[in-house]
Amino acid sequence: MLEKNSIWYYIKNYKFNSIFIKNFILIMIVVVLPLAGLSVLVYRYYNTIMKDEIAASNMNVLNKVGDMFDMIMRENDKLSVRIATDSRVLKYLSSSKPENINYGTLEEYKNIYNALGVSAITSDYISSTYLYSQKRGQIISSVESGMDLEEFCDNHWYHEYKSKKAHEKSWISVRKVSKNSSSDDYYNFITTFRMAPIYEKTKQGVVMINIDILRLNRLIGNVSSKHFENLYIADGKGRILYSNDFSFINRNIRDTGFIDGEIMSYEGPVIKKLDKIDGVLAVASSKLDEYDFKYVSLIPLVEYEKKTLKLRQFIAFFIGVSILFAMAIAFLVSTRIFKPVRNLITVLNDFDHAALSDGNANSDEFKYITANILNTLDKNRQMEDELVKRLKLLNESRTRALQSQISPHFLYNTLETINWTVLSLTKAENKATQLINSLSRLLSISLKTEENMVPFYTDIEHVKSYLEIQEVRYKDKFKVVWDIDPEIIMFKVIKIMLQPVIENSIYHGVKPKKGKGLIKIRGFTQDKHVIIEISDNGAGMTQEDVKKINDNMSKEYVRHSHHIGLRNVNQRIKLVFGEEFGITVQSAVNKGSVVKIVLPMVK
Numbered sequence: 001m002l003e004k005n006s007i008w009y010y011i012k013n014y015k016f017n018s019i020f021i022k023n024f025i026l027i028m029i030v031v032v033l034p035l036a037g038l039s040v041l042v043y044r045y046y047n048t049i050m051k052d053e054i055a056a057s058n059m060n061v062l063n064k065v066g067d068m069f070d071m072i073m074r075e076n077d078k079l080s081v082r083i084a085t086d087s088r089v090l091k092y093l094s095s096s097k098p099e100n101i102n103y104g105t106l107e108e109y110k111n112i113y114n115a116l117g118v119s120a121i122t123s124d125y126i127s128s129t130y131l132y133s134q135k136r137g138q139i140i141s142s143v144e145s146g147m148d149l150e151e152f153c154d155n156h157w158y159h160e161y162k163s164k165k166a167h168e169k170s171w172i173s174v175r176k177v178s179k180n181s182s183s184d185d186y187y188n189f190i191t192t193f194r195m196a197p198i199y200e201k202t203k204q205g206v207v208m209i210n211i212d213i214l215r216l217n218r219l220i221g222n223v224s225s226k227h228f229e230n231l232y233i234a235d236g237k238g239r240i241l242y243s244n245d246f247s248f249i250n251r252n253i254r255d256t257g258f259i260d261g262e263i264m265s266y267e268g269p270v271i272k273k274l275d276k277i278d279g280v281l282a283v284a285s286s287k288l289d290e291y292d293f294k295y296v297s298l299i300p301l302v303e304y305e306k307k308t309l310k311l312r313q314f315i316a317f318f319i320g321v322s323i324l325f326a327m328a329i330a331f332l333v334s335t336r337i338f339k340p341v342r343n344l345i346t347v348l349n350d351f352d353h354a355a356l357s358d359g360n361a362n363s364d365e366f367k368y369i370t371a372n373i374l375n376t377l378d379k380n381r382q383m384e385d386e387l388v389k390r391l392k393l394l395n396e397s398r399t400r401a402l403q404s405q406i407s408p409h410f411l412y413n414t415l416e417t418i419n420w421t422v423l424s425l426t427k428a429e430n431k432a433t434q435l436i437n438s439l440s441r442l443l444s445i446s447l448k449t450e451e452n453m454v455p456f457y458t459d460i461e462h463v464k465s466y467l468e469i470q471e472v473r474y475k476d477k478f479k480v481v482w483d484i485d486p487e488i489i490m491f492k493v494i495k496i497m498l499q500p501v502i503e504n505s506i507y508h509g510v511k512p513k514k515g516k517g518l519i520k521i522r523g524f525t526q527d528k529h530v531i532i533e534i535s536d537n538g539a540g541m542t543q544e545d546v547k548k549i550n551d552n553m554s555k556e557y558v559r560h561s562h563h564i565g566l567r568n569v570n571q572r573i574k575l576v577f578g579e580e581f582g583i584t585v586q587s588a589v590n591k592g593s594v595v596k597i598v599l600p601m602v603k
Contacts, residue, residue, distance in 0.1 A: 024330045031326035032319075039315045046311055051280060055269035058282045058299050062231075064223050066284045066295040069233060069242075072125060072211070072219075073291060076192055079129075080170075080207045084196035088112055089131060093196060093204040097136040109146040116142040125219060127187060127212035130154075132161070133205045153180070157191065161206055170194045174241055174250040177210075188213040188249055190241050213242060213249065220244070230279075230300075232256070236292035259296060452576060453602070456523070456530075457489040463498040463521075470506060478510040478517035478536075485524045492602040493530075494572050500565055501534045501583075501595050509538025509593055529581075530599040537592040546587050553583055566595070573599065 083089055088111050098105050116129040129142045132149070139155075140146040149155050154177050164171055170193060177187045190211040195203040220231065220242075233242040238253045253259050259281075266283045279300045286293035467480055502519065510517030522533045541549075553570040570583040577600050587593035 023333070027330035027333055028323075028326050031329060032323055035322040036319055039319055043308075043311060043315055047308060050308060054299060055280045055282065058280050058297055059269045059284070061223075062282045062284050062295055062297045065220055065231065065297075066286065066293075068219065068223050069293070069295070070286055070288050070291075072216070073192075073286075073288060073293075075123075076126075076209055076211065077170075077194075077290075079126075080192060080194040080209055081198065083115065083129065083131065083207045084194055084198050086115060088115065089207075090197055092131070092140075093133050093135065095135070097133075097138060109140060112140050113142070113145055116140065125211050125215045127189065127210045127215070129210070130208040131205065132208070134165075135204055153178075157193075157208070161193065164193075165195060165203060165206070168193075168195070169198075172235065172241065174239070175210075176250075188246060190216070213246070216242060217244060230256075230298040232259070232294075232296040234294045234296065236294070241293070253296070259298075452495060452572075453492040454495050455489065456491050456493045459493050459495070459497050459499075460484070460489065462496065463502060466499050467502070474506070474511075476516060478506065478519055481518065481520045483520065483522045488523050488525060488530050490603060491530050491599070493599060494569070494576055497569055497573075497597070498532070498534070500569050501597070504566060504595070505534060505536040505538065505593070509536040509540070512539040513537070525601070528601060530601055532597040532599070533594055534597075535592060535594040540589045540591050540593055541585075541587040542589055546585055549585050553585075569597075573597070577602070 088108070092108060092112055112131060116131060130139055131141075132139045137149055138146050139149050139152050141152075144152070149158060156177075157173065157175065160173060173191045173193065175189045175191050177189055179185045179187060187210075190213060192209045192211070194207045196205050196207055197203070231242075231244050232240050232248070232253060234240050234253045240248050240251055240253055243249055248256060266281075267285060269280060269282045279298045282297045284295040286295070471478075471480075498521070502521070505519050506517075510519065518537045520533075520535045522531075522535075524531055549566070553567050566583060566585070573582045581598050581600060584596050584598075585593065586596070
């Protein structure tokens with residue numbers, strides 16, 4: 001068990017609120033923070049240099065890949081143009097399909113077949129070339145002689161050809177072609193389409209060159225020396241033509257998860273924290289005028305982190321040693337600072353005994369503080385004794401006040417007895433019984449409801465009971481018109497809200513007026529608020545009086561009073577709902593007044 005005088009006792013009980021712990025942490029921060037900050041600055045400086053080197057290297061290799069792909073597409077264009085302008089091809093496209101195959105037809109197929117096949121044999125990346133004749137409905141490829149399109153194994157491109165032939169001269173498509181009908185194995189092709197003849201308005205066919213993405217991948221691997229883990233070649237619309245991850249081919253570059261449309265507008269290396277991978281990103285554009293290719297590569301920072309591992313280990317070791325050194329210093333200094341505080345706590349825990357000890361209170365700061373604390377504690381004890389006596393007297397007074405109150409149930413029962421007595425004397429309901437019933441309902445709502453807020457329909461019921469009494473008293477002096485939106489009667493309002501306002505309208509507006517007065521009560525919703533307006537055509541007020549009333553309601557709080565007026569209602573609204581709600585008054589002499597109540601929609 002820890003002794004109360006030991007430092008560890010206070011650490012256990014007060015934890016991070018302990019003065020010892022606070023001083024310990026403060027000293028640790030003062031010692032460790034500069035050292036850690038210096039270490040971080042050194043690391044960040046080295047980190048920036050290393051990232052810049054990686055970014056430059058990444059960009060250099062990406063430019064080589066871009067140049068190679070540009071060269072491939074340039075050679076591909078030359079090949080397609082050469083085929084599309086070949087006299088044998090033009091003759092084949094312009095002639096109709098022969099009814100019978102003879103030696104001349106076979107020789108024609110052979111010549112075109114040889115012309116198409118040379119390109120595939122001499123190229124490291126071309127898988128095959130096709131020549132389609134629209135007039136004949138036939139296709140000749142570098143791997144098969146001429147045949148009808150329906151019989152050709154690779155004819156899914158035809159729908160794309162039909163949709164683009166009328167308005168495109170050439171285009172690129174990424175395709176997946178089955179190797180044979182009985183296999184699930186596929187070729188991945190980048191296929192270029194060029195309409196033929198080139199120099200004639202009417203096109204009669206198309207030249208297709210299929211670039212094998214697998215062969216292209218080997219060529220790019222030779223150029224980049226396995227430099228990239230994520231490499232993409234995309235067109236201007238963001239469609240991926242090539243990726244070393246074949247699953248992304250023919251998808252949008254946004255589908256990669258770490259490249260977006262904004263990045264596609266960059267040019268050069270970008271060091272960026274990406275969505276899935278932290279890495280160095282490089283973006284380059286094609287140098288060919290006819291293409292808008294984008295070359296994008298990403299080197300994950302895992303490669304970079306291998307090079308910075310030793311530096312991080314050294315910095316971590318240096319910070320660890322600094323923390324141990326700081327902890328030793330912080331503990332010694334904190335212990336020395338805490339000793340006077342521990343002695344003061346000991347005095348507080350046993351202040352009765354300390355009050356009897358001798359010593360000059362002014363001999364040092366500690367004794368001075370101790371003497372003043374003991375004096376304060378003694379005074380507090382005397383005040384506590386006095387407070388207990390006063391509370392006892394207060395409770396006795398409250399008990400007597402409660403005993404003297406009249407029970408609301410007694411009052412209701414008395415009114416009910418009077419009502420039955422009047423009925424028995426008059427043998428029928430009359431004005432007296434109606435007044436008694438109205439007063440009973442009025443008192444029931446006023447005294448029974450213990451909550452500060454009631455539904456609006458309850459307050460309306462309360463006001464109608466009040467008005468029944470006043471209409472008997474004043475007879476034809478005023479008329480009340482109700483215009484309440486049924487939607488708002490379920491919203492909460494403060495208890496006894498309308499009655500004081502209407503009472504003001506009767507006594508200060510309608511009563512001094514000559515002739516019959518009109519009181520109109522409107523209720524509606526506006527801008528997500530409940531608005532209640534009580535207007536009259538009474539005597540009205542001067543603008544000076546109106547300003548004084550509005551100023552008082554916005555600035556002054558209600559003091560103790562036996563009466564409930566406009567200012568009381570206004571302050572109760574603000575206390576319950578907030579300062580932005582309450583009452584405002586508008587009036588003009590001999591024209592009447594309008595009291596506007598703004599409330600929130602509370603159900």
